[in-house]
Amino acid sequence: MAKSKYDVIYKDLKRKIETDEFVYQELLPSENLLIQTYNCSRNTVRRAIGRLVADGYVQSLQGKGVRNIYRPIEQSAFTLGEIESFRESALRNGQIPKTKVLLFVEMSVDERLSNCCGFPLGSEIYYIQRLHYLDGIPLIINHNYFLKEFTHGLTKEIAEESIYEYLEQILHMTIVNSRRIMTVEKITEIDEKCLKLNAEDYNCMAVVSSFTYNSQGVMFEYTQSRHHPNYFRFHDNAVRTQTYNKKYV
Amino acid sequence: MAKSKYDVIYKDLKRKIETDEFVYQELLPSENLLIQTYNCSRNTVRRAIGRLVADGYVQSLQGKGVRNIYRPIEQSAFTLGEIESFRESALRNGQIPKTKVLLFVEMSVDERLSNCCGFPLGSEIYYIQRLHYLDGIPLIINHNYFLKEFTHGLTKEIAEESIYEYLEQILHMTIVNSRRIMTVEKITEIDEKCLKLNAEDYNCMAVVSSFTYNSQGVMFEYTQSRHHPNYFRFHDNAVRTQTYNKKYV
DNA sequence: TTTGAAAATTTGTTTAAACAAGTTTTTGTT
DNA sequence: AACAAAAACTTGTTTAAACAAATTTTCAAA
Numbered sequence: 001m002a003k004s005k006y007d008v009i010y011k012d013l014k015r016k017i018e019t020d021e022f023v024y025q026e027l028l029p030s031e032n033l034l035i036q037t038y039n040c041s042r043n044t045v046r047r048a049i050g051r052l053v054a055d056g057y058v059q060s061l062q063g064k065g066v067r068n069i070y071r072p073i074e075q076s077a078f079t080l081g082e083i084e085s086f087r088e089s090a091l092r093n094g095q096i097p098k099t100k101v102l103l104f105v106e107m108s109v110d111e112r113l114s115n116c117c118g119f120p121l122g123s124e125i126y127y128i129q130r131l132h133y134l135d136g137i138p139l140i141i142n143h144n145y146f147l148k149e150f151t152h153g154l155t156k157e158i159a160e161e162s163i164y165e166y167l168e169q170i171l172h173m174t175i176v177n178s179r180r181i182m183t184v185e186k187i188t189e190i191d192e193k194c195l196k197l198n199a200e201d202y203n204c205m206a207v208v209s210s211f212t213y214n215s216q217g218v219m220f221e222y223t224q225s226r227h228h229p230n231y232f233r234f235h236d237n238a239v240r241t242q243t244y245n246k247k248y249v
Numbered sequence: 250m251a252k253s254k255y256d257v258i259y260k261d262l263k264r265k266i267e268t269d270e271f272v273y274q275e276l277l278p279s280e281n282l283l284i285q286t287y288n289c290s291r292n293t294v295r296r297a298i299g300r301l302v303a304d305g306y307v308q309s310l311q312g313k314g315v316r317n318i319y320r321p322i323e324q325s326a327f328t329l330g331e332i333e334s335f336r337e338s339a340l341r342n343g344q345i346p347k348t349k350v351l352l353f354v355e356m357s358v359d360e361r362l363s364n365c366c367g368f369p370l371g372s373e374i375y376y377i378q379r380l381h382y383l384d385g386i387p388l389i390i391n392h393n394y395f396l397k398e399f400t401h402g403l404t405k406e407i408a409e410e411s412i413y414e415y416l417e418q419i420l421h422m423t424i425v426n427s428r429r430i431m432t433v434e435k436i437t438e439i440d441e442k443c444l445k446l447n448a449e450d451y452n453c454m455a456v457v458s459s460f461t462y463n464s465q466g467v468m469f470e471y472t473q474s475r476h477h478p479n480y481f482r483f484h485d486n487a488v489r490t491q492t493y494n495k496k497y498v
Numbered sequence: 499t500t501t502g503a504a505a506a507t508t509t510g511t512t513t514a515a516a517c518a519a520g521t522t523t524t525t526g527t528t
Numbered sequence: 529a530a531c532a533a534a535a536a537c538t539t540g541t542t543t544a545a546a547c548a549a550a551t552t553t554t555c556a557a558a
Binding site: 004 | 511514520521
């Protein structure tokens with residue numbers, strides 16, 4: 001697939017950081033050098049670096065340079081700031097994903113559901129319950145609610161593979177962004193049974209609620225992902241915006 | 250404080266979105282119009298919009314425009330992608346923060362601590378336990394570990410107010426970025442007592458581990474924030490990077 | 499009225515240039 | 529050798545311009 005120049009540079013720098021081609025705690029080559037290396041303009045190389053900063057791979061220091069502060073993290077972590085299907089995430093980490101469809105029904109939105117997900121009352125939807133395994137261990141129960149209007153033709157078979165692949169490649173839907181809220185909630189009987197949890201041991205779990213939008217600005221998916229507390233791990237990097245005077249060291 | 254132009258535009262657009270000056274689901278004024286409004290270049294206005302996209306406030310659609318998809322969220326939520334002290338976050342949400350210092354000691358890093366936080370064995374540190382209240386309710390227990398080398402002169406009194414304010418304004422430290430990991434963990438006796446938790450009710454809690462870096466690339470702070478499960482709420486927005494062919498709505 | 503091509507409009511990418519601001523190195527003077 | 533000023537180098541901000549790509553609008557022909 002044709003890529004943009006800054007994306008190629010971004011990925012190349014990222015790789016060089018991850019493979020220790022750039023030394024930890026050292027400065028990356030200066031913008032001027034990178035411009036020569038990649039034969040591009042300053043803006044383009046700065047755009048790539050900007051993404052590395054957001055990723056927490058480097059920190060950029062006026063007058064000094066760009067310092068590599070990347071440290072490898074443990075596997076199996078879900079990284080924030082990206083929309084990935086379970087399948088994509090697992091494959092990225094070299095793990096073996098398996099998905100079992102517990103429930104696949106068509107229904108319309110009642111008041112309770114409308115309140116928690118925001119779909120209009122009476123909307124026609126697909127409701128899918130899926131259990132996700134990683135390397136044979138049941139880790140996540142997903143409750144997916146898809147607006148039928150935008151996801152025609154979903155089947156149980158598709159749900160066993162990858163729904164996003166179907167939406168993007170077959171229906172040519174453009175998935176734009178996803179708002180997520182993480183909370184801790186009590187486990188239910190379903191959680192207990194499916195994830196082999198023991199309330200004596202863990203009576204809570206991590207819950208990620210996602211609200212996903214297409215290019216029409218419509219929220220077409222609401223998903224509640226209920227994670228085994230022992231395996232849940234979310235990563236994030238925050239950049240401090242200078243509130244006061246900078247200066248020093 | 251002197252601000253950059255794009256930051257002024259960003260904040261102004263953000264305000265106009267939050268106050269419904271721009272209609273939900275409608276397109277914002279085109280870049281050309283914004284250029285006239287703010288009397289700036291296209292790059293500058295695009296930089297501001299880029300931040301709104303990252304915030305999940307708008308979605309930007311080639312050939313169409315920039316659509317307002319902002320929905321107000323409940324208060325008391327901690328938003329990812331920013332480094333904020335408890336105090337800053339509370340004040341931003343118009344809540345009354347209170348902090349009680351449970352423990353303030355100077356110590357050196359032992360093997361157990363070195364393993365979980367990454368400080369070199371034997372480093373001199375401040376170890377601070379603080380209980381944070383919001384509107385009178387105890388919500389968070391923080392275990393802060395600061396490298397003494399970079400945070401000289403910390404006192405219990407400062408810890409009762411704002412440590413970050415001290416580091417930035419008095420020591421003129423530049424805090425750059427913070428890596429965070431969210432997990433769910435068993436509650437301890439301290440948690441149970443301080444947060445008035447009941448193991449029958451909740452035997453787990455949300456834990457946010459932060460690794461914070463200064464402008465020298467040194468991780469000078471490790472903090473474990475243990476949140477009351479009932480009040481913990483983390484927000485995030487993810488932008489889908491097109492994996493396949495776009496095309497269509 | 500419908501269809502389809504052309505034009506206009508919108509966002510996306512890339513280059514170039516200038517100046518500001520912070521840090522490091524060099525240089526010259528004492 | 530020590531100090532201070534100057535120069536060089538680094539990232540940060542802003543403007544300008546050109547072209548690409550996607551969508552919407554216009555308009556002419558059927």
